[in-house]
Amino acid sequence: MKIKRNDIYLILAVLAIALLFFCWQRYNGKKTTENARVIVEREGKAIGDYPLGTKEQLIFTDDYGKKNVLTIQDGQAFIEEADCPDKLCVKHKPISRNGESIICLPHKLAIRIVGGEEEEVDVILR
Amino acid sequence: MMKKTAHMGLFLASALILSYIESLIPFYFGIPGVKLGLANLAVLFALYRYGWREALLLNLMRILLAGFLFGNLFTIIYSLAGAITSFSVMCLLKQPDSFSILGVSIAGGVSHNIGQILAAYFVTKTAGVAFYLPVLLIAGIITGLLIGLAAREVLKYWNVRHDWL
Numbered sequence: 001m002k003i004k005r006n007d008i009y010l011i012l013a014v015l016a017i018a019l020l021f022f023c024w025q026r027y028n029g030k031k032t033t034e035n036a037r038v039i040v041e042r043e044g045k046a047i048g049d050y051p052l053g054t055k056e057q058l059i060f061t062d063d064y065g066k067k068n069v070l071t072i073q074d075g076q077a078f079i080e081e082a083d084c085p086d087k088l089c090v091k092h093k094p095i096s097r098n099g100e101s102i103i104c105l106p107h108k109l110a111i112r113i114v115g116g117e118e119e120e121v122d123v124i125l126r
Numbered sequence: 127m128m129k130k131t132a133h134m135g136l137f138l139a140s141a142l143i144l145s146y147i148e149s150l151i152p153f154y155f156g157i158p159g160v161k162l163g164l165a166n167l168a169v170l171f172a173l174y175r176y177g178w179r180e181a182l183l184l185n186l187m188r189i190l191l192a193g194f195l196f197g198n199l200f201t202i203i204y205s206l207a208g209a210i211t212s213f214s215v216m217c218l219l220k221q222p223d224s225f226s227i228l229g230v231s232i233a234g235g236v237s238h239n240i241g242q243i244l245a246a247y248f249v250t251k252t253a254g255v256a257f258y259l260p261v262l263l264i265a266g267i268i269t270g271l272l273i274g275l276a277a278r279e280v281l282k283y284w285n286v287r288h289d290w291l
Contacts, residue, residue, distance in 0.1 A: 007229030011267055014236050018263035025257065044251025085198065101257050103250055106200055110252035 025099060036098065038077045039112045040070065052077065052113065066107050077111060079104065134180060138187055141168035145192035163235060163269050165192065170231055170277040178217045185209055204245055211241025228274040235270025236263055
């Protein structure tokens with residue numbers, strides 16, 4: 001069973017879709033302005049909303065006492081500590097760009113960056 | 127019939143061993159959901175050796191058993207979502223003269239990741255999970271290709287040397 005022409009087409013199609021999505025994300029998440037905010041959601045309901053510019057440490061506990069510790073500092077947000085089984089949220093790199101997110105599936109928790117308005121102009125020369 | 131039952135048992139055992147090996151490797155790429163999908167090797171093999179009914183049975187059994195052995199209820203639901211999507215896609219694409227086992231395996235890997243993203247969406251109800259989509263698509267191609275190559279070699283060998291089993 002040799003590789004077929006259709007296989008190649010399949011690979012190229014998926015690559016194209018991935019690339020398209022990637023570019024779209026880059027374009028959308030190019031910059032976060034100073035108004036960027038960190039949104040915390042559990043099961044799709046917003047349970048927290050903080051400016052990305054602050055230095056803060058927050059503890060989120062669910063109905064079963066399971067907790068995630070969210071740290072916001074230096075314009076980045078990351079999960080410092082969690083008692084979920086897989087710890088994927090803790091290993092996740094800090095997020096700062098518009099649209100980036102950290103998700104803790106076991107605790108149904110999502111941390112999301114929402115950029116303020118996009119800067120229309122980079123610099124104004126006078 | 128007896129031989130087939132024995133073979134199915136053998137495949138299930140190897141699928142479980144593959145799941146176990148996978149749980150041993152701290153295979154973390156910085157993105158949740160990326161893994162080799164070694165156990166899919168056994169499923170793919172059963173799909174080509176017997177057919178979709180046997181492969182489906184094998185798939186469900188290994189998810190339940192591996193889930194209870196190495197995971198928890200949560201991982202079972204999560205991997206079930208990926209497995210059902212990838213299995214349906216693989217069955218649909220496995221037509222003569224359409225895709226080779228490599229293409230079927232790649233489609234399986236990619237759709238497995240899409241299924242898991244959908245499951246993650248239903249759990250968290252956050253559209254933010256789509257953020258991982260590009261990486262997971264490409265990871266699906268790579269892991270699918272590797273598993274497809276391995277399954278192809280095993281099938282080749284099986285057809286030559288299975289008399290002693």
